[in-house]
Amino acid sequence: MAADPLSRVFSALADPTRRDMVARLALGDATVNELAAPYDVSLQAVSKHLKVLEDAGLVSRSREAQRRPVHLEAQVFDLMTKWIERYRRAAEQRYRRLDDVLAAMPDDVSPTTGQEGPS
Amino acid sequence: MAADPLSRVFSALADPTRRDMVARLALGDATVNELAAPYDVSLQAVSKHLKVLEDAGLVSRSREAQRRPVHLEAQVFDLMTKWIERYRRAAEQRYRRLDDVLAAMPDDVSPTTGQEGPS
DNA sequence: AAACTTGTCAACCAGCTGGTTGAACAAATG
DNA sequence: CATTTGTTCAACCAGCTGGTTGACAAGTTT
Numbered sequence: 001m002a003a004d005p006l007s008r009v010f011s012a013l014a015d016p017t018r019r020d021m022v023a024r025l026a027l028g029d030a031t032v033n034e035l036a037a038p039y040d041v042s043l044q045a046v047s048k049h050l051k052v053l054e055d056a057g058l059v060s061r062s063r064e065a066q067r068r069p070v071h072l073e074a075q076v077f078d079l080m081t082k083w084i085e086r087y088r089r090a091a092e093q094r095y096r097r098l099d100d101v102l103a104a105m106p107d108d109v110s111p112t113t114g115q116e117g118p119s
Numbered sequence: 120m121a122a123d124p125l126s127r128v129f130s131a132l133a134d135p136t137r138r139d140m141v142a143r144l145a146l147g148d149a150t151v152n153e154l155a156a157p158y159d160v161s162l163q164a165v166s167k168h169l170k171v172l173e174d175a176g177l178v179s180r181s182r183e184a185q186r187r188p189v190h191l192e193a194q195v196f197d198l199m200t201k202w203i204e205r206y207r208r209a210a211e212q213r214y215r216r217l218d219d220v221l222a223a224m225p226d227d228v229s230p231t232t233g234q235e236g237p238s
Numbered sequence: 239a240a241a242c243t244t245g246t247c248a249a250c251c252a253g254c255t256g257g258t259t260g261a262a263c264a265a266a267t268g
Numbered sequence: 269c270a271t272t273t274g275t276t277c278a279a280c281c282a283g284c285t286g287g288t289t290g291a292c293a294a295g296t297t298t
Contacts, residue, residue, distance in 0.1 A: 004135060011133035014126050015286085019202070026209035032245060045287055047246060052285095066244045066295040074210035077203050083138070084196055084203075090145035091193035134256085151275060164257055166276060171255095185265040185274050 005057065009080055012056035017041075018049050022058060025072035032068055120174060128199055131175035136160075137168050141177060144191035151187055 003011070013019055021035055036046040050070060053059040057076040061068045122130070132138055140154055155165040169189060172178040176195040180187045 006138070007133050007135055010129050014130035014133055016123060016126055017286095019125070022206055026206040026213075028213065033243090041286090042288065043245070044247090044289085048286070051246095063294095068245065072206070072210045074207050077207035077210075081200070081203055081207070084200055087141055087145040087191070088193050088196035088200070091191045091196075094145075094147065136256095152273090160256090161258065162275070163259085163277090167256070170276090182264095187275065 005076075006079060006083060008056040009058065009076055012052050012058055015049070015052075018053055021049060021053065022072060025059065025070060029069045029071045032070065035070060124176065124195075125198060125202060127175040128177065128195055131171050131177055134168070134171075137172055140168060140172065141191060144178065144189060148188045148190045151189065154189060 013022070017039060020038075024030060024035060024038075032043065032046060032050065035050070036043050039046065050059065050061070054061060058073060060071050060073055062071065120127075132141070136158060139157075143149060143154060143157075151162065151166060151169065154169070155162050158165065169178065169180070173180060177192060179190050179192055181190065
């Protein structure tokens with residue numbers, strides 16, 4: 001498992017079951033059994049999903065008797081948000097720039113023929 | 120390819136090469152050849168990567184002579200941002216709530232013994 | 239100590255992924 | 269029309285992924 005942190009986070013959230021678990025954990029900590037309840041898969045499969053989320057840093061597990069409460073970690077989200085915002089903003093700016101060009105274009109200029117008004 | 124949109128986007132960005140391409144495209148449109156230049160893989164591999172990005176809605180391709188300029192689409196980013204913000208905020212609020220509890224706790228209260236300060 | 243609860247580890251399997259090569263298609267150019 | 273340029277399609281392969289089952293470790297309960 002040598003992937004960079006960002007790849008691990010995106011990859012972890014690429015699975016709908018895992019995103020669902022994150023949604024559940026946003027409401028509060030939960031045990032593996034509690035998390036497994038809604039899904040029609042083995043407990044082992046859920047355990048694996050949690051390992052993926054943990055390796056991505058999205059989740060942490062403590063020990064409490066024989067239970068392993070799972071806790072959502074908010075910090076890692078920032079890693080994604082930072083990356084996304086960076087490029088979204090760039091793409092949007094370029095878009096807006098084109099928008100300005102179109103807005104500034106006089107109404108009587110046809111896109112196909114270019115400016116051709118009488119002198 | 121039956122995955123939901125959100126899974127497709129996260130999955131597409133889980134690959135560092137693909138994230139790199141998005142970064143490149145944030146600077147402006149590019150052809151497949153231009154995008155392939157920095158990487159030591161076949162053009163076909165790059166073409167596949169672009170297909171993944173396109174299927175995720177992160178990118179669109181037009182036609183211009185025999186070239187296929189690739190364009191970054193900003194809208195899809197919002198899908199992710201919305202999802203992330205929703206759960207990040209929830210997790211942070213729960214965190215902050217605990218923070219408030221700790222902050223409101225009188226200094227002379229030991230966590231293990233409970234309140235025992237003089238009246 | 240025995241039994242039950244909670245969860246993980248290990249081995250296995252089918253299907254997806256990212257890479258390859260070779261052929262083919264599309265459009266401009268000689 | 270033949271060639272070159274730009275890109276995609278098809279078949280194949282190794283490795284990862286998400287699922288399974290069986291064994292077992294750790295802790296609690298009786």
